[in-house]
Amino acid sequence: MAAALLALAVLGIWEAVARFGAVDELLLPAPTQVAEALWNDRALLGADLAVTGWEVLAGLSLAIAVGGLLGVGMHVSPAVRGALRPLVIGSQAVPIPVIAPLFVLLLGFGLAPKVLMIALVCFFPVTINVYDGLRRVDPAARKLLRSFDATRWQTLRLLEAPAALPSAFTGLKLAAAVSVIGAVFAEWAGSDSGLGHALLTANGQLETARAFAATFLLFALAVALYGLFALAERRIVTWTEET
């Protein structure tokens, strides 16, 4: 409710500023013009949305699989932890616009460089949150399992994994929110379709309203993915206090 009101207010001010000529419409089209572009170019933008949506889904899946494995690996093995921690953290310091063209050069113009780029952006929050969630299990519960003579694997399966789920979902939601950034940069580095590509060509043709429409779809994609994970979390993590 509050979010809808805020969005309406922002849109209203934006519309007024754009309509009454305070800003050149080539720089800032009014929301109604963006909506118009969205409708007029729906076939084009719809196809681009499908392309980018597919890239993001594949990239996120890869990020979840790799990120989850790394998080568990770092938790159970000090050797893995020592070896991987600098690399995992360092991977987030690599500037995306620099590395994206390299991926395209290595892997071509197809799906692979996009998926990889998205996974690179998304695996970090998954890894760190899975790792932290596993690590921060109540020590008393660990003692309990040890007094039952639980093996390392049993402790992971019966105690640590369920206890880490809320934290893992935080990682997934963060990953969902940033995933489209990876997709856009990968498409900018070399692509002939997708919302990032549409954004680039629309800018080039001074079709600012269409660029904003593409941006809106990216925004909606990220929000939808986030919502999907939030919904899954509510369905699965049913034991925490409602806030």
Place this chain on the structure above:
Amino acid sequence: MPTHLEARVATPREGTQGPTGVALTEVSKTFGEVRALGGVSLRAAPREIVAIAGPSGCGKTTLLELVCGLSEPDGGIVAAEPAVLMPQRDGLLPWLSALDNAGLALRVAGASKADARDAAAEHFEAFGLAGFEATRPRELSGGMRQRVAFLRTLLAGKPVLCLDEPFGALDALTRMQMQRWLAGALAREPRTVVLVTHDVEEAVLLADRIVLLSPRPGRVIETLEVDLPRPRERTDAAVVALRERALRVLEGVR
């Protein structure tokens, strides 16, 4: 009769030299700069209930962890039959139902989910938990949580139970009811019990022997035999007298 509660109580056989009950000899434990235990000796014969009472921070929890083999002493000898811990508060896992929490030790021992549930479900009636099988711990009352935790501890099937302030988090009335309930449960299912408590009255009501510990580093100040018939009431003259005696001993070393 259900067989799951039958502990693997080690009966001393001829030629075997395994420990019986619990025996601690001059046990000490230090954490960094802090001496938690400064040479504690105590014993619990099989099927005996020994209460350890003392002020906060006298190393009571540390003692239980040593008995359960969760940590090693820095000095002295810990000899005990296999022991299971009922940690402070209750240690119930919030994502498991009451039934699955009660059967947790059976799952760890290799039982399937269904078998563990069946075994735990047999006791829900007797534990006053019937109808709450599928309820998560958050929705159970404090007393019910303790009963689930105690059933889980019993189902672990170990001869020694280490109870760490089992009723410390309960309100006075519930605590009284639970003490009575635990006394009854242990009368039906005798086990070797090491009960840690800061409540001297609880110790007198439940235990065969009370070991009074000094503040850190914990040492045994005095051991009181509780040679009173059961069931005991908190208003019994002998119970009151023993409680006062224990309190005086603890106060004397403050």
